[in-house]
Amino acid sequence: MPQLPGNATFRGRLTWRWTIAVGLLLGAANLTIYVAARSYLAAWLDGQVRTLAATEAASSTDGLEDVHLHEKTFAEFDAGAFTEKLVQIFDASHTLVLQTTGLERLPPVVPDEAVAAALAGHSSLLSTEVQGRPLRMAVVRAMRDDRPFAVAVGLFTDDIVHGLENLALLLTVVWIVCVSATATIGYVLAGRALAPVARITERAAWIARGNFGARLDPPAAHDEVGRMTVLLNSMLDRLQAAVEANRRFAADASHELRGPLTAVVGEIDVTLRHPRAADEYLETLRRVRARIDELTALTGDLMLLVRAQERAHDIVRREIALE
Template identity: 30%
Template sequence: MSPATKSKMTTLRFKDRIALYYVLATAALVAAAYLVVFGVVHHRVYLDLDADLRYEVAKHRQEVSLAGRTIRFAHKDEWEEREHREVQVDPVFIQITDPRGQLLDRSPNLKGEQLTFDATPAGRVPFNSQLRGTAIRQVQVRLAAAGGGPAGYLLAAISSEAAQHVLASLRLVLLGSYPVVLLALFGGARLLAGRSIAPITQITAATNRITRSNLAERIALPPRPDELHTLASAINGLLHRVEQAVAREKQFTADASHELRTPLAVLRGTLEVLIRKPRSAAEYVESITLGMHEIDRLTHLVEQLLLLARFENHAKSLRRQELSVLSCVHEVLHRRRADLSAKRIRVDVEDGVSATIVSDPFLVDLILDNVLANAIKYSPAGSTIGVALALGTSHLSCAITDQGIGIRPDDLARIFDPLYRSEALAHKHIDGTGLGLSIVAKACELLAIERTVASTLGQGTAFTLVFPMGGAAVPDGPQGS
C-alpha cells in the first residue's frame, strides 16, 4: 500500500474504515468463490460435451469398415441421416482422412468445409475449433489397419455454441454482479459498523461533557457485558480516580495555604507588636526568638512540600544499592538522640537477623526517620519504643511500636493524606505539619515497600514496613539504644 493510499485511509471515518477493510477482505473471498463456481460449471459443461462427442465417435466408428488400407462405410445411407443434413438439430460432423490427413470422405453437412486435422497426440484429445465461424468441439480417432498400422483417422465434431453461450452468460453475470455485491456489502457493512460504534459515540459525547467542574458525572454503562461495557467501566473508574485526585489536590491546597498562612500571621503579629513602641532588650529577644521559631517552622514546611513535589520524578533517579536496615535504624536514632534524651525515651532494638536489602538509601533513611520521629513525638516521657526486625523468605519486615497516644480508628485511613493530623486541636503542644506520613507513603510506593499501621487509642501505635529482600542474612543478637 502506497503512502498516498495510507494517507487517504487515515482520513476516512472509523466506520468507513471498518466497512472498507471488511469489503476488501470479502472481495477476495467473493472473487475466489466466483472463480470456483465458473471453474466447476466450465468443467461440467465440457465434460458433458466430451461425453456426447465420444458417444458419436463410437457410434460412427462402428459404421466404418476397413479392407486393407481402404476405408469405407458399411451403410452409405447413414450419410443421409437428418443429423448430417440439418445444422439446426445439434449436428454431428464426420470426416475420414488417410494417415497423412488427406480427405477420403465427409458428412454432407460439412459441404465444402473440412475439419482441422492434427497428426500430433494433442489431436486425440477433444479440443475447441471453428467451422464456418461456429464454435465446435472436435476429436480425432485413429483407424487401425489389419497389420496394426494406421489406416486413417475418423474426425468427429459437434457444435459447442450452446456451451459457449452458457459460459459467456455465466461470465457476464459473475463480472456484472461482482461490483454490485461489493457495493451492497460496503453499504451493509457501513450501516452495521455505524450501529456497532454508536455506543462509542455516546461514550465520547459523555466524556466530552465531563470537565473539572462536574467530575461526579459518569458514563452510562451499556446493557450487555461486552467490550464496550468494559471500556465504559474503565473510563468510569478513571474518572473516579481523577475525581479523588482533584479532591485531594483541593484539600491539599487549602491545607497548605492554611499552614503557610499561620506562621506568616504569627510573624506579622510579632513585628507589629514590636514597632508599636520601644521594647526592652529581653522583650526584643523573646519576640525575635518566636519569629525565628516560626521561620524555622515555615522553612521545614516548604522543604517538605518541595520534597513531595520532587517525588513525582524521583522514580527515574532512584539509586539502588545494598544497605542494612539495622544500620539505617541506628543512624536515625543517633540523629534523634537529643529528642530521646529530652523525653527519657528508651528504644529497644530487637532483631534476630541483620540482613541487607537493595534499595535507595536516601528514601529508606527518610522513611525510617519520619516513622521514628512520629513515634518519639507522640510517646509520653519515660516510655519505650520497640524496633523489631524479622526475616522472611523474600522480605525483611521492620516493626516500630510506641506507647503513645494512639490513633482513632476513623483516622487510620487518612493519616497518609498530605497535611492531615489526627485530632490536631487536642494536641496543639505537639509540633507537626501533617506531611511526614505523606512523604513515607510516597517513598514506600516508589520502593515497593508494604506498610501497615495498627493502633489502639491511648495505648500506642505499631507501624510495620515490609522491605523486598536483597543480599544475604546474617544472624545477630538483640541490641538496645
C-alpha cells in the same frame, strides 16, 4: 488489502473490512461455481465427442461400400450453414478423403501429428476453430480391409461458450449486488452497534469540559460496552478524588506556608525601619534562619504527604515507645 484514508471513521473502516471479507468469500464461491461448471461441461463435451468419434469410426467402415459418412444429404442443409458436427476422414497418407457434407471446401483442421497418432492407434482430443467457431475434436483410428483411417469428429461449442459467458456475467452481477447490499447493511448495523460508544464519547467530552462530578449513563447490558462504562465511571471517581485531594492539599499548603512567610517578612520589615547595631542584625538573621528551617521542614512534610497520596512509596509501619 486496499486501505481507507487515515481520517476515515471507525464505522467506515469496520464496514470496509467487512465488505472486503464478504466480497472475497463471495468471489471465491462464484469462481468455484464457474470453474466447476466449466470443468463439468468440458468433461461432458469430451465424453460426447469420444462417443461420436467411436460411433463414426464404426459406422464409416460398415457395409459393402468403401469408407463413407453417415449423415444427412446436402439437400437437407441450408446453403452456407454449419452443421453442429464436423467429420473429417484421412487415409494412411494423411490425405483428407471425406468430410462433412456442405463443408467440402474446408481445409484439414486436424494437425498432422494428431492424424499420425490416430493412424498408429492413439486417439487424441484437441480444440481448434473453424471459421471463427470453437470446435472440440476427437481423432480415432478406423480399419477397412486392413487399411487404417483417421476419423476426426468434432462438435461446435458455441452454445457452451455462450452459456459460460452468460454464467460469468450472472455471477458478476450477483457479486456486485451482494457486495453492495453487504456494504449498506454493514454500515447500518455498524452504526447501531457503535451508537453506545458514540453516546459515551459525547458524555466523556462533556465531562472533560470541567463537569467532573458527572458520570456516564449506567449500562443497559453487561456486555463489552457495559463493562467499559463501569470501568470509566470508576476511573472518573478516582480522578475526581485526586482532583479534590489536590485542591485540599493546595489549600492546606497555602495555609501552612502563609504563617512562617508572614513572620519572616515581619522580622525583616521591623529590622529595616531604622539603622541598628550589628548584633541586632545578627539576631534578626538568626530568627529568619529559624523560620526558614521551619519552612524547610514543613515542605518536606508536605512532599511526604504527596508521595503517600500518590502511593509512590510504601508506608512502613512499626511500633514505637510513647515514653
